[in-house]
Amino acid sequence: MSVTPLPVTLDDIREAAEQIAQHAHRTPVMSSRLVDEWLGCRAVFKCENLQRTGAFKFRGACHAVMSLSDTEAACGVVTHSSGNHGAALAEAARIRRIPAYVVMPETAPSVKRAAVEGYGAQVTECSPTLEAREQTAARVINETGASFIHPFDDLRIIAGQATAAVELHDEVAELDVIVCPVGGGGLASGTALATRFLSPDTEVVLGEPEAVDDAFQSLKQGRFVPADDSPTIADGLKTSLGEHTYPILRDHVSRIVTVTEDEIIEAMRFLWTRMKLTIEPSSAVAVAAIRRESERFDGQSVGIIISGGNVDLDHLPWIEQPA
């Protein structure tokens, strides 16, 4: 099987780490005896829910924004995003004092829209289809000259997201396994590459909702399979892989574990209860993947990237509410 040359090098990742160092948090790594018992392994959690803007997305967005030339930056940045990338890009733009334009589907959770606007971005709503998003973004670019920053299929973004795994490997040596969720594959690609460079014996496992298992199908079938429009509580993961991320995951990921909606909710609730951390459903997907395969990871040292903590607190999946 042929392997695509690496599009992101360790130097690229180191450069990203250096560039975001003064803006991004070095998030804490946490563990819990009760969670270890529940998962059947020694788990450490890289808490990107405690990252600026509440998700790992700030790493990539910050790196992309800081990489722009002054001339490019002056016209601002634009993206389409279901929320976390939009908030992250808005915050990065605020730091660089440039405009941010965010195209969001009208179905995005209110808490995410409020966050994006709170960071000072201009939001343009569109229909919840990829086509509508791309057309709306193109219109904004024409009007403003802003640089488009893709939520995941961009090498600067991938290098930025990789810095979370860099910090985790730096803090916890010789992990047997590293796990993160996969949606568009930005975090997954960065995690896989950082791990290949820094801890090549560590197995890279991804968690994905069974309801939107396009990455699982892509790796299984050996060809890009797009996501369909099935609903999942892990709304941040309803995205197809990209031109950059698909080959990276194909070549550098050991395997993908799919989990049910109930398993996602169970894992989310367990971490809220036991670790006192609010984690979003997408993050719970990675935890649920370990829980599902607990026999396989029995007693192993497992690093889990908790991708974010942006949750609509008015609607929690385990609480029945009036219609």
Place this chain on the structure above:
Amino acid sequence: MSVTPLPVTLDDIREAAEQIAQHAHRTPVMSSRLVDEWLGCRAVFKCENLQRTGAFKFRGACHAVMSLSDTEAACGVVTHSSGNHGAALAEAARIRRIPAYVVMPETAPSVKRAAVEGYGAQVTECSPTLEAREQTAARVINETGASFIHPFDDLRIIAGQATAAVELHDEVAELDVIVCPVGGGGLASGTALATRFLSPDTEVVLGEPEAVDDAFQSLKQGRFVPADDSPTIADGLKTSLGEHTYPILRDHVSRIVTVTEDEIIEAMRFLWTRMKLTIEPSSAVAVAAIRRESERFDGQSVGIIISGGNVDLDHLPWIEQPA
């Protein structure tokens, strides 16, 4: 005005810190730009919700359990507690491999009872009155010979709780203000004494629910005023001060700020949303106190002890549920 001699010395607190060091977490100190804007000050949060058993209570309970002689310890320990102290005592007893007996009101949140039992304690239910709790505890002592460990009115407990403020002062020098909630006064007494010893220029402020403002009334009237039985969402604070804690607070606390139920819920929700931490209503009381007096603390350096994170996730105060 006469001042009672100090019942707990800096040496006592140092000894407690040393004794619990290998068992308790040194919890992280966190901050958030958005929370600072909301509060109008520079706030640092000592995250005791991330302490073992999910609350600062583990510090005092662990110190008390480890202080017992082997003969005393062999018969176990007993307490009455609405939950967090019970869980903490159970966990400390588990570590020392001795029995723990916990008397709990039948009205305690299910999550707290489950936690206490999960740590291996034997729970005895009683009516939700102080008298019933004390009588039931006395019966258990008669039957087992266990040592009674009061939830707050015990000098070992106070010395143990003081260690949270010790760590905070150690990490953040020259706080203008330190704030914690007050219920029975164990944490408040420990915080006040540690601050007096280690950072005497720091103002000690307590937050208390307006609905159960017995500590506020006690300090205002200069005499012990017991708590009545009014309901508050901050159920951990529905407790009168004790023989030890009342004089300590009278002599070493600058003032008490009372807050409404709505203010408690608002602060709780704000920290969940912005800091991705689950904090319990009692902890939110301290945050709400700063928010209420934001003009007074304008621009100051404020340390807030987040006392715990044990919440019944099936019932959140801002979510309407079917009756």
